Amino acid sequence: MAGSKTEVPQGTLDMLVLRTLQHLGPTHGWGIARRIEQVAEDALKMNQGTLYPALVRLEQRGWIKSAWGVSDHNRRARFYQITARGSKQLQVEEERWDRIAGIIARIRQPFPEEGAP
Amino acid sequence: MAGSKTEVPQGTLDMLVLRTLQHLGPTHGWGIARRIEQVAEDALKMNQGTLYPALVRLEQRGWIKSAWGVSDHNRRARFYQITARGSKQLQVEEERWDRIAGIIARIRQPFPEEGAP
DNA sequence: GATTTTCCTGTTGACATTCTACAGGAGTGG
DNA sequence: CCACTCCTGTAGAATGTCAACAGGAAAATC
DSSP states (O other): OOOOOOSSOTTHHHHHHHHHHHHHOSEEHHHHHHHHHHHHTTSOOOOHHHHHHHHHHHHHTTSEEEEEEEOTTSOEEEEEEEOHHHHHHHHHHHHHHHHHHHHHHHHHSSOOOOOOO | OOOOOOSSOTTHHHHHHHHHHHHHOSEEHHHHHHHHHHHHTTSOOOOHHHHHHHHHHHHHTTSEEEEEEEOTTSOEEEEEEEOHHHHHHHHHHHHHHHHHHHHHHHHHSSOOOOSOO
16 A cells, blocks of 8 residues: 655656756667666666656657667667757756755754844 | 646645644644745745645645644634654655755766766 | 567556635734 | 735646556577
């Protein structure tokens, strides 16, 4: 029972993918997943059923674009690349993340100086 | 159209509420919202339509308990209090948060030493 | 050359959570 | 009385994640 809340908070995956593409350049879905899991070591598993729809979403919004190609292992693969709009979006989402993270950090502390009169 | 992604990533609100109650002790919904907004300054708005259902959820799971009382302004209010199970849950969620935040921070850096041969 | 493994792309249906917008009651102050 | 603040909710829609399933083509193994 109990079990399994979401691993990745909603809205976070986009940021992860965009940032990964920003670093790696054109990469296929499988490669993105491998990359993220590698950086996360064992702390995160990527679901294909989450990643691929996310890639479709991102492309529909114009944040990434794709082209068929051939992978290092000589297999048909769809390579994704971040667009200019995607870079902007990445920036927006990272700022949002920092904002939320900042709030959470502050909430965690008992009492930030409130009035400071 | 477009508009309005979620302000608070899914699963984060619980953590915020639990942590706030942990600090403040028995507090009513309105007070929780005020407190969080205050700490967040202008960076986050709490929706009542999100908060109240969340409080119901948290109580159903035994993480908080409630009792009717009277507020500072002499109004009927439901005071929520974190339970022992709630404290445990808070710890779980904060660890999860730290884990995710760590991964994101690492992803953001271009290349952590990978193979180091 | 047949079988297994690895690589790579998807789809479907269930589920949880948040958002917007609405509705109302009970004190307080003018 | 009338408006305003305080305080508690509900309904419906939208979004995104998860688990599980399905398949094809190159490479490695036997």
